[in-house]
Amino acid sequence: MHRNDTTTRFHRTTITIPEPGPHDVYFDVRYAGICHSDIHTAREEWGPARFPLTPGHEIAGVVSRVGEAVTRFKVGDKVGVGCMVNSYGECEMCRADQEQFCTGTPGGLPSTLWTYGDDADGNPTAGGYAQGFTVSEDFACRIPDEIPFEAAAPLLRAGITTYSPPRRFGAGPGKRVAVVGMGGLGHMAVQLSAAMGAESVVISHGRSKEADARRFGATEFHATSEEGTLESLRASFDLIICTVSADDLDYGGLIGTLKPLGTFVDVGLPEAPTTLHLSSLVIGSKALAGSNIGGIAETQEMLDFCAEHGVHPQVEVISGEEITAAYDAVVDSRVRYRYVIDTSTF
Numbered sequence: 001m002h003r004n005d006t007t008t009r010f011h012r013t014t015i016t017i018p019e020p021g022p023h024d025v026y027f028d029v030r031y032a033g034i035c036h037s038d039i040h041t042a043r044e045e046w047g048p049a050r051f052p053l054t055p056g057h058e059i060a061g062v063v064s065r066v067g068e069a070v071t072r073f074k075v076g077d078k079v080g081v082g083c084m085v086n087s088y089g090e091c092e093m094c095r096a097d098q099e100q101f102c103t104g105t106p107g108g109l110p111s112t113l114w115t116y117g118d119d120a121d122g123n124p125t126a127g128g129y130a131q132g133f134t135v136s137e138d139f140a141c142r143i144p145d146e147i148p149f150e151a152a153a154p155l156l157r158a159g160i161t162t163y164s165p166p167r168r169f170g171a172g173p174g175k176r177v178a179v180v181g182m183g184g185l186g187h188m189a190v191q192l193s194a195a196m197g198a199e200s201v202v203i204s205h206g207r208s209k210e211a212d213a214r215r216f217g218a219t220e221f222h223a224t225s226e227e228g229t230l231e232s233l234r235a236s237f238d239l240i241i242c243t244v245s246a247d248d249l250d251y252g253g254l255i256g257t258l259k260p261l262g263t264f265v266d267v268g269l270p271e272a273p274t275t276l277h278l279s280s281l282v283i284g285s286k287a288l289a290g291s292n293i294g295g296i297a298e299t300q301e302m303l304d305f306c307a308e309h310g311v312h313p314q315v316e317v318i319s320g321e322e323i324t325a326a327y328d329a330v331v332d333s334r335v336r337y338r339y340v341i342d343t344s345t346f
Contacts, residue, residue, distance in 0.1 A: 008042050010323045012346060015054055015126045018134045022069040025137050027079050031317075032128035033058030033154040034339040036184065036245075039327050045271065050118070056128030057083045057115040060143060060153040070137045078143040080303070081128065082156035083293050085139050086113040086120070097295040099139075128153075129323070131343050141300045144307035151312040154184065154338040155303060157293065158313060162189035163302040164294040165241050165265040166196055173197040178237040179218075180254060182209040184330075185243035185267060187337040188313055190216045193241070195309040201237070203229075203254070212314075212336070224250070233257040235284075240264045247272040252280050260284040267291050313338045319345035
């Protein structure tokens with residue numbers, strides 16, 4: 001897309017993909033997921049973007065070339081790439097397998113390099129809405145055969161975003177986990193918390209997705225549009241995973257549904273500042289946390305977990321010609337539950 005495309009229109013074009021270096025792999029992209037972050041970037045809702053822009057950080061494909069020093073992958077392997085493609089590697093965060101928080105060095109060496117944006121030299125880079133991609137072998141993940149290939153790409157963003165919180169905060173047998181929102185992220189959080197053994201509950205605005213939620217493993221479904229819902233759920237949950245980005249969300253009411261010592265984890269990014277009375281946390285010794293994807297090791301762990309437990313997103317496969325319309329459908333919450341682009345249509 002180009003800067004003058006005020007309606008986020010996409011055009012077929014030609015981009016240059018870097019040749020793989022000694023430690024890189026080049027793979028033929030088969031599928032690319034559409035993440036709401038792509039839309040925020042393309043529409044400059046998070047600040048100015050660099051155009052022309054090729055988004056996409058949910059990428060799945062098949063390795064077709066490897067650098068001479070590559071040891072982790074071979075031609076024919078199925079691989080995926082998520083939000084990042086490199087980091088400094090020696091900072092405290094990188095050594096802790098948290099490359100997404102790489103701080104670089106005081107001397108100015110690069111921190112986390114995101115999948116599309118600018119490279120270490122400040123040159124614009126392209127994402128996964130393409131037929132090919134080159135990446136360091138250290139930032140590619142192996143896609144298990146048990147995961148349907150067309151459904152694998154969203155796991156590299158939506159999957160790890162909703163796997164990390166329940167894993168970090170102890171979702172499991174005997175725990176009640178509430179998932180707020182049933183969109184691209186929420187429908188994964190429901191499945192993952194249930195697969196971890198927790199009692200998985202959905203809190204949504206209305207009831208249009210109740211049947212889907214129960215199919216994904218939810219044992220209860222509650223609609224906030226119905227009067228008294230949050231009040232009836234007070235002190236019900238050990239963990240809340242909030243996937244909603246709405247500016248008018250009742251955070252205080254939701255935190256009130258936590259048990260004492262419970263944790264509210266936010267993975268959504270509302271555009272407007274949020275006001276919260278801290279007494280809602282102090283009373284009951286509750287915790288408020290945020291979560292932002294995960295490192296490469298945890299991402300591979302998530303993929304293996306999904307393969308073992310039969311967890312994957314529900315996707316609608318579209319062609320390249322449908323991307324523009326798909327962006328509007330995502331914003332209007334008309335997708336069930338993640339669009340995936342078939343790059344053979346480019």
